[in-house]
Amino acid sequence: MKRRDFLKTGALVVAGTAVAITGLIPEVRADAVPAFATLKPEEAETLLKMTRQIYPHSKLDDAAYWKVVKQLDTASQADPATAKLLADGVAQLNSSSSGKFAGMSDNQQLDALKGIENTPFFQKVQSVELASLYNDPAVWKALGYQGPAYSIGGYVHHGFNDLAWLPDPPESASPKPA
């Protein structure tokens, strides 16, 4: 097995673990840069741009991505090896001949990320982002996912079969609800 393949999914599952166990999507104000425990301002700014390029959604404002950077900050705080991985990765991104990552054009940023997509640094950021960005109820709302329905008694009275742009199947195929 190639080492980077191991890292990729090891990281994917571990990221899920981290997010689910803390269960916390951090609070971030929409209009301000949050405070970080370990990340320096320039590192945080670079990671913000990077997370936007990895899963770019014009429907989402920066606050959604700052929450991911917050998660990365928490991970750095908890584990010196992660802190070093992130700091070194950011430093490398910012040392390119085209200047600082945050100042690059969209296409330059994309090219820079494609060049490092198999590194542990990129995969760490991607896996944490995957498991936290798409686990954020604010993001669900923006992207049209309604999430759990237990508190409203399920979707049985909330549109589980409200699709009207196709004919209803006959009752033999799809009986009426009880």
Place this chain on the structure above:
Amino acid sequence: MSKHELNDDSVVVIVGSGAGGGTLANELCQRGLKVVLLEAGQRQSTATFHNDEWFAFNQLAWLDKRTTSGNWRIAKDFPNLPAWICKTVGGTTVHWAGASLRLKEHEFKTKTIYSDVKGANLLDWPITLADLEPYYAKAENKMGVTRTNDIPGLPGNNNFKVMYNGATRVGYKTVHTGRMAINSRPREGRSACWQLGFCFQGCKSGAKWSTLYTEIPKAEATGKLDLRPQSMVLQIQHDKSGKATSVLYADKDGNHQLQKARLVCVAGNSIETPRLLLNSSSSMFPHGLANSSGQVGKNYMRHTTGSVFGVFKEPVHMYRGTVMAGIVQDENGMNPSRGFAGGFELETIALGLPFAAAFLNPGAWGRDYASLLEDFPNMAGMWIVGEDMPQESNAVTLHPSEKDKFGLPIPNVHYDDHPNDIAMRNYAFKRGAAIYDAVGATRTVEVPPYPSTHNLGTCRQSELPRDGVCNKWGQTHDVKNLFISDGSQFTTSAGENPTLTIVTLAIRQADYIAEQCTKRNI
């Protein structure tokens, strides 16, 4: 609930409390036998389930490290997560979707009927559909399967409406809301389905059958069951005559305990079951317990799977309601003109946004992937489940160097797709896309297999001891008081979701065990 002594050698010890083990425990208790049920996971309940994909995954899934090898895409996408199964009381019946289909007659005789599929280690089952029919009927009744026992089908959700219209437009005939072990009406003290849409996360309404809140409490009510959660079985021990005598396990504090047993039934799902037998090798059984055939761990099957998602101009909201909300059955027969042996079913599937992001194209990122996820509300989904070929080289083996926290070798799962599997998957991908195209899909996406949810065949039933591990009752050929009681028994995978058959085999095995005990044969 009762407590049996560690040195009570009159008890039946069952390893694993899922579809096979949980059912067998209840069936044996109902027949008056004393049972110790050892389960590695914790006990949850409908109250502790969370409608949250990542949380539930971490709460319920088996996350102990495993390794993978072979040319299947799982080895690349999920190298340490070959299977998506549970470690919790109730086993994977906590996660499962509830699709409950009988195997077909010819699927018990594929060696005879498919003749020679090159590279496949096909074998006929030592039983026929007729042997199982009375037990299938009992299982369907126990599980409350819709469209059996006068139980109406479930109402179809939006995801099913898309499947139904597309499938009938391309000419499919057998399309309906399936045979599901989910209550469409209140039954046996459990409610009707609320259409929560979190079937994979533990059904909070209890509408979906799970051994956790059906078989296990019923067994407890007999006063015969001693369920011990957080008890990881490490080894099965035997005496000089080669009879199993006891089971060594680590309790919740990590202390080793030795439970004596009259007989031992292993139902740890198809990775842990062979691992336990291999880890129980001794000077008398140097290649692992019950492994004179060399077939323990071999012929690992996981069904030919994959998903097709369609994107539409209008909303679908596939995640509202039952995850497997409907089925297309026209492709499940034998029809070699399609270019492969065996058949498959198409069943709706839905993922929430967190899992859609993780599974639609593992590892993908960037603009195109993000834009696909923005289409999430307008997506419909279906899953392919088809017969895969047993291959001797597809195997669960002990890792040569890596050990778990108990010091035992972790399992490696090797799987190469057989050319027949690839031909079937590619064909099924096209048929799935045609269904969605017929109702105006703007885009269809072929999604590679998830970590295996169906794990089969690693201790297969065989007529002759040299071809497999156990006989037609699940009793191992080599050790008379050792039974295989889960999906590992499957001789071939067939094209249906396996759980109804696992439960059926467990009920049948219970009859046999009770009879053998009465006759003092074991």
